[in-house]
Amino acid sequence: FxxxxxxxxxxxxxxxxxxxxxxxxxxxxxxxxxxxxxxxxxxxxxxxxxxxxxxxxxxxxxxxxxxxxxxxxxxxxxxxxxxxxxxxxxxxxxxxxxxxxxxxxxxxxxxxxxxxxxxxxxxxxxxxxIMAEVPATALLLERFLDEVDFVSIGTNDLIQYTLAVDRSNKDVASMYTASEPAVLRLIRMSIQAADKVNKPVNVCGQMSGNILYTMLLLGFGLRHFSVPPASLLEIKKVISSANIKQ
Structure with a gap:
């Protein structure tokens, strides 16, 4: 800013x-x-x-x-x-x-x-x-994790680059979605790669502040969310009601 x-x-x-x-x-x-x-x-x-x-x-x-x-x-x-x-x-x-x-x-x-x-x-x-927000980084994240202390998965750009969709272009805005299987696989792979070597990982971007994806991300193994202040209480409520073991 x-x-x-x-x-x-x-x-x-x-x-x-x-x-x-x-x-x-x-x-x-x-x-x-x-x-x-x-x-x-x-x-x-x-x-x-x-x-x-x-x-x-x-x-x-x-x-x-x-x-x-x-x-x-x-x-x-x-x-x-x-x-x-x-x-x-x-x-x-x-x-x-x-x-x-x-x-x-x-x-x-x-x-x-x-x-x-x-x-x-x-x-x-x-x-x-580092921010993992490019498919090339997410695919080989284990190589980067050897040289950093933590990773933040930037979903806004990751979606954009994975789907080749300009998120600011209204003509293709409907194609910009976090629910695409390719996007979800990259996010899950990144979380698992970080967990494997005990490196802290969080997810940021619009997806992390959307309660529709909170349970899914928890299921992927995510334990750290970076969310906008306006979404904080809603996200905390969903997480506190979740049964992590299930």
């Missing part, structure tokens, strides 16, 4: 101040901060791609930040500084290849070294996770 409608990129101080407010409000509860998850078309003019014909498949999220390292480092410095104030986790979005993940982690390590040399405190054991 710091980037939307901004005339210039947010500074490290702007990031840090925002994260500090969240951490103080959460009162020592864990806070997961996702790195920039927008397309270049949503950023300032200097970062916009002049020939971006399909932003959904183009320069966005982790691809964008790996291309614009100073932008990436600025946010990671702020996240790490904020980690000295509470329980912070860092989440990389739209990871598609191990190369991307390793590049992101290498940059994170570089920022850590810079902070150490400057005597700036941060959590040296900060947990790192």
């Amino acid at each position: 710091l980037y939307l409608n901004a005339k210039k990129e947010p500074t490290e101080s702007t990031h840090y101040t925002a994260y500090k407010k969240v951490l103080l409000a959460m009162r020592e509860k864990p806070v997961c901060i996702r790195t920039l998850d927008l397309g270049a078309d949503k950023l300032s003019e200097e970062l916009q791609s002049s020939d971006e014909k399909n932003p959904v498949l183009g320069l966005r999220s982790i691809r964008l930040t790996l291309r614009n390292v100073p932008l990436f480092r600025t946010q990671m410095r702020a996240i790490l500084r904020a980690s000295a104030l509470g329980k912070v986790q860092i989440l990389f979005p739209l990871i598609t290849t191990l190369k991307e993940l390793r590049q992101a982690k290498m940059l994170l390590s570089d920022v850590m070294e810079d902070l150490e040399e400057s005597g700036i405190d941060f959590d040296r054991q900060i947990k790192v996770g």
